[in-house]
Amino acid sequence: MKIGFIGLGQMGAAMAANLLKAGHQVAVYNRTASKAEPLVRLGAQASPSVEAVCASDVVISMLADDAALEEIVFGKRGVLASLKKGAAHISSSTISVALSKRLAAAHAGAGQHYLSAPVFGRPEAAASGKLFVVVGGPAGQVDTYMPIFKNLGQRTFVMSDKPEDANLVKLSGNFLIAVVIESLGEALALIGKGGLDQQQYLDLLTSTLFDAPVYKTYGRLIVERRFEPAGFAAPLGQKDIRLTLAAAETLNVPLPLASLLRDRFLALLARGGGALDWSAIGQLAAHDSGLAD
Numbered sequence: 001m002k003i004g005f006i007g008l009g010q011m012g013a014a015m016a017a018n019l020l021k022a023g024h025q026v027a028v029y030n031r032t033a034s035k036a037e038p039l040v041r042l043g044a045q046a047s048p049s050v051e052a053v054c055a056s057d058v059v060i061s062m063l064a065d066d067a068a069l070e071e072i073v074f075g076k077r078g079v080l081a082s083l084k085k086g087a088a089h090i091s092s093s094t095i096s097v098a099l100s101k102r103l104a105a106a107h108a109g110a111g112q113h114y115l116s117a118p119v120f121g122r123p124e125a126a127a128s129g130k131l132f133v134v135v136g137g138p139a140g141q142v143d144t145y146m147p148i149f150k151n152l153g154q155r156t157f158v159m160s161d162k163p164e165d166a167n168l169v170k171l172s173g174n175f176l177i178a179v180v181i182e183s184l185g186e187a188l189a190l191i192g193k194g195g196l197d198q199q200q201y202l203d204l205l206t207s208t209l210f211d212a213p214v215y216k217t218y219g220r221l222i223v224e225r226r227f228e229p230a231g232f233a234a235p236l237g238q239k240d241i242r243l244t245l246a247a248a249e250t251l252n253v254p255l256p257l258a259s260l261l262r263d264r265f266l267a268l269l270a271r272g273g274g275a276l277d278w279s280a281i282g283q284l285a286a287h288d289s290g291l292a293d
Helices: 010-021 033-041 066-074 097-109 123-127 139-152 163-193 198-206 213-224 234-250 256-270 278-289
Strands: 002-006 025-029 058-061 088-091 113-116 131-136 153-160
Touching (some): 010 025, 058 066, 097 163, 113 139, 113 163, 131 139, 163 198, 163 256, 163 278, 198 213, 213 278, 234 278
Parallel strands (some): 002 025
16 A cells, blocks of 8 residues: 555654555655654655655554644644545544544545554564554444554454544553553562562562563563663653543543552652653652662
8 A cells, every 4th residue: 555654753663664564655754854764764755744645545643642643634734634535544643532533523524534543562562563453443444454454563453433432442551551550560669678579579470460461561661670761751651641531531430540640640750750661650659668769
């Protein structure tokens, strides 16, 4: 397919590279043009503008937040104004349910298609094509673009014909990951304050009751205090919890743990942790206990 790709951060660049390796024609755009250079060496075409990258059958966006996506889509000569009728916009960004609904309506009004396809996985998973892709959109469109999803991840989960449903699933999943990070941090602080070896304790957990990638990945980061460079920056984690709470409020679903996590992220940011990986909230319990500086 002829694909346009907007947003070349750690995740977007890796995803675009996998599409190139799969044989697609890929045009790329990023506000910082130099980020396109490694992909150009792989065969991508660097586009000078959003308008130019939209001369494609489908455009994929992978941007940081609602504001960035709104600017790209609704801005002058943005995706909405530039994408041809019958073409599709696939948003892989972690955005609000409300914005996803707005995008679906706007693209339909312009005679275009819109699908949500957020992903689970850190940059290393994106680079190896091991993401999990969560899709929402009309069945016919999902079928059309299924080859793209298969090139990006190891498995695709189609949630419903409504794009915003995929965004709700993504937000709920990130909420659960943050709960794991916080609970691991608290348990490891308890073990460490008790004078026990945290790595040995983590090995016990992840080879018995909690033998799952999320515990292994984030437990290791917390034990090793390896929060830089950030695979997923703390402000993005804070943003996702905020969007989860907004969705929950709309649906009248109380989420007490999400409220706690919001405050934990704010505490981390207040301590100057904005450049750290979001797993750094797992170190806050150690600080609170006097175990860490």
